[in-house]
Amino acid sequence: MVRTFVAAMMLTWAAALTAQEGHGGHGTDETRAGAKAAPTEPRKPLLRPKAALSIGVALAPTGELWLVGLNGEGQLFTRSSRDLGTHWNPPRLLDTGDKPAADGENRPKIAFGPQGRVVIAYTQPLAKPYTGEIRMLRSDDGGQSFSAPFTVHRDRQVITHRFESLGFDRNRVLHTVWIDKRDQVAAVRTEADSGSRKRSYAGAAIYRNESRDGGLSFGPDLKLADHSCECCRIALAPTPEGGLAAMWRHVFEPNVRDHAFSILGAEAQAPVRASFDGWQLDACPHHGPGLAPARQGGYHAVWFGDKAGRAAVRYGRLAADGRPQGEVRELPDPRAEHADVAAAGKLVAIAWRSYDGTQTQLKAWVSADDGANFSLRELATSSQENDYPRLLATDQGLRVLWRTAKEIHVLKIDP
Amino acid sequence: MYSKLILERWARRLMVLGALLGWSASAAAASAILPFGADTWSELQRSSARPMAVVFSTTDCTHCPGVIDGLAAVIKKSRSGVRLVVVVMDGAGQEDALRQDRHYRNAHVLYAFDGDALALRFKVNPDWRGLTPYVALLPASGAAQFHTGAPPPDALRSFLLR
Numbered sequence: 001m002v003r004t005f006v007a008a009m010m011l012t013w014a015a016a017l018t019a020q021e022g023h024g025g026h027g028t029d030e031t032r033a034g035a036k037a038a039p040t041e042p043r044k045p046l047l048r049p050k051a052a053l054s055i056g057v058a059l060a061p062t063g064e065l066w067l068v069g070l071n072g073e074g075q076l077f078t079r080s081s082r083d084l085g086t087h088w089n090p091p092r093l094l095d096t097g098d099k100p101a102a103d104g105e106n107r108p109k110i111a112f113g114p115q116g117r118v119v120i121a122y123t124q125p126l127a128k129p130y131t132g133e134i135r136m137l138r139s140d141d142g143g144q145s146f147s148a149p150f151t152v153h154r155d156r157q158v159i160t161h162r163f164e165s166l167g168f169d170r171n172r173v174l175h176t177v178w179i180d181k182r183d184q185v186a187a188v189r190t191e192a193d194s195g196s197r198k199r200s201y202a203g204a205a206i207y208r209n210e211s212r213d214g215g216l217s218f219g220p221d222l223k224l225a226d227h228s229c230e231c232c233r234i235a236l237a238p239t240p241e242g243g244l245a246a247m248w249r250h251v252f253e254p255n256v257r258d259h260a261f262s263i264l265g266a267e268a269q270a271p272v273r274a275s276f277d278g279w280q281l282d283a284c285p286h287h288g289p290g291l292a293p294a295r296q297g298g299y300h301a302v303w304f305g306d307k308a309g310r311a312a313v314r315y316g317r318l319a320a321d322g323r324p325q326g327e328v329r330e331l332p333d334p335r336a337e338h339a340d341v342a343a344a345g346k347l348v349a350i351a352w353r354s355y356d357g358t359q360t361q362l363k364a365w366v367s368a369d370d371g372a373n374f375s376l377r378e379l380a381t382s383s384q385e386n387d388y389p390r391l392l393a394t395d396q397g398l399r400v401l402w403r404t405a406k407e408i409h410v411l412k413i414d415p
Numbered sequence: 416m417y418s419k420l421i422l423e424r425w426a427r428r429l430m431v432l433g434a435l436l437g438w439s440a441s442a443a444a445a446s447a448i449l450p451f452g453a454d455t456w457s458e459l460q461r462s463s464a465r466p467m468a469v470v471f472s473t474t475d476c477t478h479c480p481g482v483i484d485g486l487a488a489v490i491k492k493s494r495s496g497v498r499l500v501v502v503v504m505d506g507a508g509q510e511d512a513l514r515q516d517r518h519y520r521n522a523h524v525l526y527a528f529d530g531d532a533l534a535l536r537f538k539v540n541p542d543w544r545g546l547t548p549y550v551a552l553l554p555a556s557g558a559a560q561f562h563t564g565a566p567p568p569d570a571l572r573s574f575l576l577r
Binding site: 283286304311335337355 | 473474475476477478479505507508512516529531532533534536537541542544545546547548549563564565
């Protein structure tokens with residue numbers, strides 16, 4: 001009786017999934033070109049959209065601290081500070097005509113390049129669920145004025161292009177890297193056309209492109225890797241050679257959501273596996289890694305994962321090619337989430353937030369000896385809604401930025 | 416001011432109860448989207464409309480539609496009277512988009528969350544680290560069982576047969 005019930009249930013579940021895949025795949029409304037929603041009259045929203053607190057931060061070549069985020073009306077704005085956050089210039093609205101996403105891992109970004117070039121990027125959600133375009137504004141005058149937004153990638157299908165990260169390398173090349181579902185969508189279509197019920201393409205893909213004129217024009221969309229996780233941020237860090245390294249959550253065979261690493265532009269190098277938690281999961285962690293260059297080569301990395309049933313944020317060192325090196329350590333906080341990492345010389349800091357049921361604490365694990373030993377710091381608390389912390393390496397040491405509904409904390413990390 | 420808050424709270428409770436008890440056809444029920452506030456989880460736990468399966472979802476969660484569809488199909492097949500409740504964590508202000516997503520129409524009751532996600536996660540289960548879909552199986556009485564992603568067959572079986 002029980003076995004029959006379980007078998008019937010599983011067949012029912014499989015049938016539900018098959019029906020879904022026949023329309024374009026597991027969780028991909030974007031592929032259902034033929035699926036038409038019942039016509040409905042637009043109604044007044046029941047709730048006001050939540051204020052999106054996620055910010056991107058960067059240092060200008062002048063040493064000014066800049067951030068980009070959304071205000072309470074969902075409008076993109078920048079703010080800048082000449083004294084690393086003690087005083088801020090008033091917010092400056094950027095008229096994009098878009099409704100940028102700035103929730104959690106999918107935050108707006110800002111990057112400074114040579115010759116007064118500045119770029120701001122964000123994801124613009126599209127009409128179909130789970131879809132988006134990577135949009136960018138550019139400046140040639142150090143951020144005094146910005147262009148109208150434009151789409152960064154050549155692929156214009158109404159599919160997922162989200163979770164962008166970007167940065168300039170030492171050769172003045174602007175790299176943009178994002179999560180892209182064109183291959184997953186194509187695979188689902190092919191399988192549907194062939195009558196197959198199998199869903200063979202796991203996850204999404206990582207795509208990237210390059211611009212050699214500060215965002216005026218872009219090279220082709222280039223695939224960095226198949227089978228990335230679909231909803232986690234991509235971490236970027238400078239390489240010792242002046243390039244950029246990327247780390248992202250990946251779906252390894254058979255269905256393991258660990259992390260992969262690659263040097264952008266190194267076409268011959270296949271992504272390498274950078275973490276070995278062995279987390280098998282059919283769900284979205286919404287929790288991407290952090291990456292920073294280490295003083296003596298290689299990288300400091302932080303990531304969230306479940307290893308043998310133990311969920312934690314972990315810290316580890318990566319070799320120059322991204323392979324794990326040495327001991328992996330859990331952060332000393334079982335409730336740590338959304339950690340970031342940065343380094344300045346021998347000083348290494350990992351910052352995260354942690355909720356205790358009443359308030360959120362901003363904490364840091366700080367090392368003065370390049371990651372050999374760490375000490376725990378409690379930096380701030382908030383009972384307001386808050387963003388994930390961002391670390392920034394400056395000429396004057398490390399800073400952590402933390403936006404709450406009430407204010408923006410900028411705190412110095414002392415050795 | 417205080418009495419207005421009390422009235423609003425009771426109005427919300429009645430709305431929740433009405434939506435849960437008044438469900439008869441899933442497609443019709445899902446067109447109503449209710450606000451999921453700070454007290455709604457407690458109200459669901461106390462609700463006389465249990466048992467229910469509550470799926471916490473996000474609009475960018477690619478695994479959520481499959482779990483919602485799968486649960487809906489299994490619940491329907493089981494004729495267990497279990498209600499499927501979906502809470503869209505980032506759904507506030509996107510109600511029109513939610514209405515047009517066919518997966519959400521599987522829910523007997525569809526909520527858009529409005530509040531502090533960290534606080535809700537802690538209240539639902541301090542071990543919930545924000546992963547979605549996050550499924551709470553609320554039996555007719557007793558404590559909820561929590562699962563990240565699709566509940567395992569054995570857990571679902573015991574829940575539906577209970």
